[in-house]
Amino acid sequence: MLRETVEAWQKAASTRNALDSDKILPDKCTLANLAHDLPECKSLPQCHVLEVLLRCLKKIKCTNRGSQDKGSIQQLASHTIELLGQPFSTLHSMDSPAVAEKALDVLKCLAIDFAAPLDEKDLVCVAAYTDSQDAWTTPSAASSSEDILSNSLNNDTRHAFIASAVLEHFIRPVFSRTASNRITSTGRKAHFINDDKSQVTRDSVTGTTESRPWKSTQVHAITVFAWAVKHASESLISQSWPLFTPVLLALIDDTETKFKKKGLVALQDFLSRCPPHLIGNTGLGEVFEQSVFPSLLSLPGVTPEDESLQLLGPAYNAITELAKTWFPNGESTPAKMKLLIKVLREGVLAGYWHASEYVGVVELLAQKSIPIISQLGPYAVPHLKASPGLTRAALHALTLHTGTSVHVLRHHD
Numbered sequence: 001m002l003r004e005t006v007e008a009w010q011k012a013a014s015t016r017n018a019l020d021s022d023k024i025l026p027d028k029c030t031l032a033n034l035a036h037d038l039p040e041c042k043s044l045p046q047c048h049v050l051e052v053l054l055r056c057l058k059k060i061k062c063t064n065r066g067s068q069d070k071g072s073i074q075q076l077a078s079h080t081i082e083l084l085g086q087p088f089s090t091l092h093s094m095d096s097p098a099v100a101e102k103a104l105d106v107l108k109c110l111a112i113d114f115a116a117p118l119d120e121k122d123l124v125c126v127a128a129y130t131d132s133q134d135a136w137t138t139p140s141a142a143s144s145s146e147d148i149l150s151n152s153l154n155n156d157t158r159h160a161f162i163a164s165a166v167l168e169h170f171i172r173p174v175f176s177r178t179a180s181n182r183i184t185s186t187g188r189k190a191h192f193i194n195d196d197k198s199q200v201t202r203d204s205v206t207g208t209t210e211s212r213p214w215k216s217t218q219v220h221a222i223t224v225f226a227w228a229v230k231h232a233s234e235s236l237i238s239q240s241w242p243l244f245t246p247v248l249l250a251l252i253d254d255t256e257t258k259f260k261k262k263g264l265v266a267l268q269d270f271l272s273r274c275p276p277h278l279i280g281n282t283g284l285g286e287v288f289e290q291s292v293f294p295s296l297l298s299l300p301g302v303t304p305e306d307e308s309l310q311l312l313g314p315a316y317n318a319i320t321e322l323a324k325t326w327f328p329n330g331e332s333t334p335a336k337m338k339l340l341i342k343v344l345r346e347g348v349l350a351g352y353w354h355a356s357e358y359v360g361v362v363e364l365l366a367q368k369s370i371p372i373i374s375q376l377g378p379y380a381v382p383h384l385k386a387s388p389g390l391t392r393a394a395l396h397a398l399t400l401h402t403g404t405s406v407h408v409l410r411h412h413d
Helices: 001-013 031-041 046-061 065-085 096-113 118-127 139-152 155-174 195-206 220-231 234-252 257-272 274-281 282-295 305-325 334-353 359-384 388-400 404-412
Strands: none
Touching: 001 031, 001 046, 031 046, 031 065, 046 065, 046 096, 065 096, 065 118, 096 139, 118 139, 118 155, 118 220, 118 282, 155 220, 220 234, 234 257, 234 274, 234 282, 257 282, 257 305, 257 334, 274 282, 274 305, 282 305, 282 334, 305 334, 305 359, 334 359
């Protein structure tokens, strides 16, 4: 029955006329029928199969269904998960995002309306579709994947799922051959460089795709990791931070812009959820500072302008978040002032002098200087006086803001 219905749907769709689903879909169908007939549809376009399957499921939802349907629900969910696992090996397939979107619609219906049980591997697969910017997904697919994860995990199970299924058993093996020589095996700052670890790091940069699967065959692992960071609680990070830091450094220290950018965004999310004492007690403040600073100098002439604009925003967001987390409660300590002045002088001002003819870069630098100037207050004035052009741009960006730093700057302008 299902195959004939899909073929009729496909034929109707090819005519470009309005589809009348009531005429095409069967009057009655059961979960058992759908599960039984689904294997016969493997040779048909999966977008059409999934569309028909979803519409049939919505019809069944409105009718009675038996207690014996658990097996059928599981079979339908397993088929859908199998489809979701395919695009990662065929990332350049034109129909992969469309298939993923339909598959996630079906899985969302099964999970929410039919209580389909999804195991940890299934949920890891779903998490790989949560970034709408990825080549294998769409905004609708990303929304559906978030809905599925929210429905399947509560606060307690999410904590355990991220720590165990995601970080320990999925992410850690993928990044196991990409190690930073600036942290120890326990994730803390390394005070002595390990030569053996340095060799591992060099191999991970220059080696084959087998040493860096997160850049080739398992690129979706980065999306799963980013989702885990975004949904991690402060208590989870406090307990499991050594599972986060090697991955963050691997991404930020990578030479390719697309991976570095994802690492910087993830670092900002991580820092915003990080217990303040952790950054100082472990020495990670210095480690993250060293990793982020090179991105502040990714300027036109050294870096293509479009890539520069991609990196500068996340880099300044990350370094500003680092200052807030490292030195909490609005403390104006000498160490905090030293860091912010370094960011202002060696980042913002150096960037302005190097790329002053690039309007987009200057505008971005002026915008990102706002939180730095606001935290420095009058300490920023001597440094800004040396760059009146940037000062004017920053003041223009600050017109929507009020505060001491604005009046101080105007007083000294």
